[in-house]
Amino acid sequence: MSNATLWIRPMPRRLLSEREAAEYLGVPVKRFHGLGISPIELVPGVRNYDIHDLDARVDLVKAGSGDPDDDVLGRLS
Numbered sequence: 918m919s920n921a922t923l924w925i926r927p928m929p930r931r932l933l934s935e936r937e938a939a940e941y942l943g944v945p946v947k948r949f950h951g952l953g954i955s956p957i958e959l960v961p962g963v964r965n966y967d968i969h970d971l972d973a974r975v976d977l978v979k980a981g982s983g984d985p986d987d988d989v990l991g992r993l994s
Contacts, residue, residue: 932965941971
């Protein structure tokens, strides 16, 4: 019988790498770049994506506004 290692992260992470963020949204990394989601640098030189920003982008698409600039422009009016 083989020994298997199970990796469990008991604490959910809020910041994801680019690959993880693309995977979270279910899109290829190449397509992830065109979604208009800005990374943050909590630590200089390390770019991560806030899971709340990813969820907000999905919510925009579900609400019918696929362009995040439309949301910003609407708030400025």
